[in-house]
Amino acid sequence: MQRRFIDYLVITFKGIAMGAADVVPGVSGGTIAFISGIYEELIESIDKVNLSVFKVWKKDGFKAAWNSFNGNFLLALFSGIAISILSLAKIIKWLLHNEPVLLWSFFFGLVLASILYIAKQIKGWSVKLVIAIIITSIISFYITLAEPFASPDSPYYLIFCGFIAIIAMILPGVSGAFILLILGAYQTAIDTINNLRDGLLNGNMELFKDALLKFVLLAVGAIIGLKVFSKALNWMFKHHKNLTLAILTGFMIGSLNKIWPWKEVLKTRINSEGEVVTLLDKSISPTAYIGDNELVMAIVFIVIGFAVILILESLGKQKNKV
Numbered sequence: 001m002q003r004r005f006i007d008y009l010v011i012t013f014k015g016i017a018m019g020a021a022d023v024v025p026g027v028s029g030g031t032i033a034f035i036s037g038i039y040e041e042l043i044e045s046i047d048k049v050n051l052s053v054f055k056v057w058k059k060d061g062f063k064a065a066w067n068s069f070n071g072n073f074l075l076a077l078f079s080g081i082a083i084s085i086l087s088l089a090k091i092i093k094w095l096l097h098n099e100p101v102l103l104w105s106f107f108f109g110l111v112l113a114s115i116l117y118i119a120k121q122i123k124g125w126s127v128k129l130v131i132a133i134i135i136t137s138i139i140s141f142y143i144t145l146a147e148p149f150a151s152p153d154s155p156y157y158l159i160f161c162g163f164i165a166i167i168a169m170i171l172p173g174v175s176g177a178f179i180l181l182i183l184g185a186y187q188t189a190i191d192t193i194n195n196l197r198d199g200l201l202n203g204n205m206e207l208f209k210d211a212l213l214k215f216v217l218l219a220v221g222a223i224i225g226l227k228v229f230s231k232a233l234n235w236m237f238k239h240h241k242n243l244t245l246a247i248l249t250g251f252m253i254g255s256l257n258k259i260w261p262w263k264e265v266l267k268t269r270i271n272s273e274g275e276v277v278t279l280l281d282k283s284i285s286p287t288a289y290i291g292d293n294e295l296v297m298a299i300v301f302i303v304i305g306f307a308v309i310l311i312l313e314s315l316g317k318q319k320n321k322v
Contacts, residue, residue: 048068
């Protein structure tokens, strides 16, 4: 389909929203892609990036090869994701430390609305689909209870983390950032992004080189994971769409435990900056929360998060026009 510049600008903004979600543990950029109506196109476009592209390039030229895998779409989307991650990493990190209840409330509302949206896409309910939702909900819930472990200083481990995290990032309902947290590599990933930007802007080449090496290792794993898993997802959506949607719905239901705004800290650790951060926590009622539970504002932010999905859903309905 023919797209205008404004259409690609909208896609870039959707990418920015995906990047913002991917930075926060408990929220999936894949969910944003699904709600905004670009998920299946994204998976299909990634799946088309293969060696046959070079054959088309050799035979018909670069433009034909670029169009064969929807290059303009991928460039606009991933540009938005990159802009978002690079610009929001510090802001999200600050909010996680200083306004956790309100931040998690916003994302709780976002994911709650996402569950309803994805579930209503299922056509022809059956016992099999209900069982799939129940099983994946339980699996996802127990994943949120897992205790993160420290990441060893190994390049192979960083590649592995990139591989696993990107699979989660493109899977609605499963947070790539949370998977990194469980693997003990979340702080490393956030520090890498911040150090990459700060090293370049401040001319600190030593900081930049170290961050670039870690970034490349994570990126290599991510590229491999993206290519391998996108093919499987593309096949699932084409041949077992209802079952795939049921599985995604279950994963999102279970993930709600992780982003519940009110937590009791069970264990802490010292991060690379010498700060005390949470290692393990559990969900509690707002009344049992130690300190200001900010209940009224939390409810407001849950509603705002819910409303954001309605807006993205509205944009998604225009996907045939862009």
